[in-house]
Amino acid sequence: MSDQSSVEILTEWDIVAARQLGRNVAKELGFGTVDQARITTAISELARNIYLYAGQGRIEIQQLTENGMKGILIIAADSGPGIPDVRKVMEDGFTTSGGLGAGLPGVKRLMDDFKIETIQGEGTDIRATKWLR
């Protein structure tokens, strides 16, 4: 079962809107302050990646219920150029040392589950889940 809502990312203001949406859902689901902040940071990173590298895209937030567990799913989808070397962007220090922030390894750490699909010239689809404990 899932409940969803989404934000189109076009300008930097949309990053804030996506954060707000995610924080509201996380709060509603019962996540604590720290987890709310983590989920929001993950959304922020993903939205910022779209804004910076794909130009435009969409952040979708879903509430999950699975085996009696509740969780939040972030989907970041764009039709940008795709990521040429996924292994490289998932490397520690690759993004942080470049000053780009938490980067994708950061998103992976902030959430429980992380999946990425990227096709060059077609775009990128990232899904990250966090479960309520």
Added chain:
Amino acid sequence: MSDQSSVEILTEWDIVAARQLGRNVAKELGFGTVDQARITTAISELARNIYLYAGQGRIEIQQLTENGMKGILIIAADSGPGIPDVRKVMEDGFTTSGGLGAGLPGVKRLMDDFKIETIQGEGTDIRATKWLR
């Protein structure tokens, strides 16, 4: 020119006494709260090393004045077994991952200047300085 005072390290309580002495001197010299905490942490580490590995020794605190600069010098001296492999204990992750705390690399980072002299079977003499900016 220097002004000095010292604490013998025999029990864990002496670690606290050495910290207190160091914090007082640091405060008196005009170091800010963060630097006071750093100097105190460095003293704490050094005193703890003496307590744990040498059994007994001495922490000496000196106020320094050099070329119009003011500073604090911590001397940690013991007649313990000495450090068999200095390169190893100065390595990152060697002490911290073992849960021993900041370790000597930490002391080096907390202070501006760090010197170690150790002779097996004779003891260790560590000098760490921090200058007031």
Added chain:
Amino acid sequence: MPQHIEAQYQEILNEYVKKQTEQNLYVGQNFSRQLILENISPEEVISMHKAAIRELYSDLPDVVWHSFDFLIEMMINYGLALQERQSLLKRQEELKVEMDLAANVQETLLKTKLPSLDGLDIGLLSIPAKKMNGDYIYFVSDYDGYAGVAVADVIGKGLPAALCMSMIKFGMDSLNSSHAMPKDVLSVINRIVEKSVDDSMFVSMFYANYDASAAKLTYGSAGHEPAILYRANTGGFDELEAKGLLLGVSPAAVYEEHSVTLGKGDMVIMMTDGVTEGRTEEGFIERDVIYELIEQKKDEPAQAIVQHVYDELERMQNAELQDDFTLVIYKKV
């Protein structure tokens, strides 16, 4: 702490305390990134935070200020751990340079030349999971109508594996003949590996020799992943197995040798376990999946087939290779 940073922090914090909007938090978090880049430690952040609050709300009870002092003290060790991260990152960078150089040396050192034989189309792809490739392919050919190929997987990765491979290469060179038979090749390399390398180093190897005049492929295996035989006339797939211990286990190991004759369009697909033991979320990749991928491109050149198999398997594994991936196709054309 630079004063403009303190001033900026105070402003951002003040906005948040007054309005508590998401926008404020977004600005704050972007700012925190900058602080990390400028090596400002968490204890300094707390101290700056305390100073800012003190300036804005000087009349708060003492417990608040004491509580911040305590937090500063708590954060010192966190700050040290962060500094350690900086030096670890630097060291990793240095090691990366060294590894790159080594991978470079390894590449030139171990390079092999694709045989060029009438009637035989060869495809080859070898992708390392990490910097250094632990799989090794070596062709032996001297324009006399034979094309030998060794496909090896060194158990163990990185450096030790790379050193071991140079041993195999020079061993093969010392045989110096493209018609050497698989069981002899495997015996010789087995003795070299057994003699020269420590006990924890093993190598699996498949050796095949193709005789173009008879269209006959003779092969042997030292504990290696079976090759696949594709028959163009039936469209069927078969495994080419041969018994034999891993190289380096026992100096007395003996190796089997078998032959198949290839018809037009037939293929022999040799590989390492990185191809078959790839894992998706649903479990291991079945051999049938690989058969299907080959089938899809069976009429294309061998190189296009290996590329297709790799691309698809990589996609299924979410671009996370668990092991070095090596695929060689001998296709009779």
Added chain:
Amino acid sequence: MPQHIEAQYQEILNEYVKKQTEQNLYVGQNFSRQLILENISPEEVISMHKAAIRELYSDLPDVVWHSFDFLIEMMINYGLALQERQSLLKRQEELKVEMDLAANVQETLLKTKLPSLDGLDIGLLSIPAKKMNGDYIYFVSDYDGYAGVAVADVIGKGLPAALCMSMIKFGMDSLNSSHAMPKDVLSVINRIVEKSVDDSMFVSMFYANYDASAAKLTYGSAGHEPAILYRANTGGFDELEAKGLLLGVSPAAVYEEHSVTLGKGDMVIMMTDGVTEGRTEEGFIERDVIYELIEQKKDEPAQAIVQHVYDELERMQNAELQDDFTLVIYKKV
């Protein structure tokens, strides 16, 4: 966050807020260490801090709680950087294990056998400054009255150097003759190094060949440290120089070749620059010092002499080797 941790934090904080003693801070800091070990991130510490204060002083104005919320948000990126440290530490640990194993493999791979020749006493010592040895010695002998020795120093350390050495070894093997002349050996290895390795990799090498029947030592050098000739009858020392570019600089490099005939008790001492460029607090070690050390033990077996030179030089350098140290003595007996 485990509840006992929260409770303990609250207790320590409460003590401090009430009494503000150094003892409280000492306890707090020890506790912070434990938090780091349990991977509790700084944002969790702030959150725990806020909860503790809230429980103890629930009537503080809202600005305090908002300020903590802001701090939590600020600390998220710090927490991530800390987690990165953990994975960097883990990776460094793995690399260390790999390096150890590689050093092991390198040793077995590159091992060489001391020639045993009537009338020739050989001493050999090679001590790496770090894990992997960048100096390399290889003997060539096949019991026909010749004893060849290559003493090489790979410019560059670690991995790339190790891979380069295995190339040299197999290059020497491929010559497969103990009477190969120095200028030919150096030319062949020069071409191998030049061809196979990237432009930043150079090797200095001294090659000497001893013909026992004529008691004649023929030598050549590729940019290597000169060897030392000791004459027993005069007690004098001389340098054995030979012109030649470093290996790997130019494929067209040509190498000189010279000979000396050895009398009873004469010695040729070959070495790498790690022996001559050792540094004490007073500066570089002079050649005269080395002559003196050799002289002191001149009547002892070659192995005792190399050991003595090493022991003394190590002592002078405060046990801190700056470079790999390699010494080979050929002594006519």
